[in-house]
Amino acid sequence: MGMKAQVWWIRNNGFDGPAKGGARLWDSRRRESRRRGEELFRHDVDNFELCVHNLLAAPGSNKRKVCRGRGKYGHHGRTCGFGTTKNGAHKRGRRTLNPGYEGNQKPLHLKTPKLLPSQRDSMKQDPYTPISLAILNMCDDGDEVDYMELFVRGLPVPSRKRFDRVKIKASETDEFTVKNLTVLAHAFEPAAREKIEENGGRCIRLSDVGSLPIDEKWMSTNEFQVGGDSKEDAAEAAEEKASEE
Structure with a gap:
């Protein structure tokens, strides 16, 4: 006689569950009596005394095994309520046939190739x-704007709750008509930088830490080594020392 274990943590696949006549509502008669108000006398503190002998469990808390x-x-009995159509692993305990099992072939999650790092x-x-x-097209000619300036003006900029850094995005088909616009952002797409600079504007990149403008002097002092002088500064110091001598 084949018996199947009642394992509740496996996804329901038709055994004793919603696929067979719908989910069961345990203690439905007790729930209905409470819905009709037939147990309101238990809340009458003047005429009813709650004692150990008249305690009742909540409806559905004691489910019969x-x-x-x-x-x-x-x-x-006999087939234990699991039917006679499926044999083999379907009858020998629910845990022996896991969700996603494909008979006589490799399952889909094992056949699917892994993604490459680039993918x-x-x-x-x-x-x-x-x-x-x-959004930048809504600015006036000659303005100098960053994210907070656009936000304060009430322009429809997206929320910055998730990512603090800002990128100016554009495609080749976008039109840009504002003249001499100075934009401060952490990153610029090539198409956006090209269209802003074509109209006489400037694209000033901000550092990821501190959001400070990155100018040419900052790049020269940090390009070669960290915590030391660059080649240009070392050459200038050598010239000054030679002139003093």
Whole structure:
């Protein structure tokens, strides 16, 4: 006689669950009596005293365990309520046939190839808050704007709750008409930088830490080594020392 274990943590696949006549509502008669108000007398503190002998469990808290395999013609005897159509692993305990099992072939999650590192990187979200050229088109000629300036003006910039850094984004088909616009951002797409500079504007990149403008002097002092002088500064110091001598 085949008996199947009642394992509740496996996803329901038709055994004793919603796929067979719908989910069961345990203690439905007790729930209905409470819904009708037939147990309101228990809340009458003047006429009812709650004692140990008249305590009742909550509806559905005491679910009767199904006893299987007891009697050939019993309610859950013989096939234990799991039917006769599926044999083999379907009858020998629910844990022996896991969800996703495919008989006589490798499962889909094992056949699917792994993604390459470049493919995984392409699926990552861009860690910048995007600002389009359509928003910058709402500025006036000769303005100097950054994210907070656009936000204070009430322009429809996206929220910066997730990513503090800002990127100016554009495509080749976007139109940009503002003249002499100075934009401060952490990153610029090539198309956006080209369109801003074509109209006489400037693209000033901000550092990732501190959001301070990165100028040419900053690049020269940090390009070659960290914590020391660059080649240009070393040459200037040598010239000054030679002139003093």
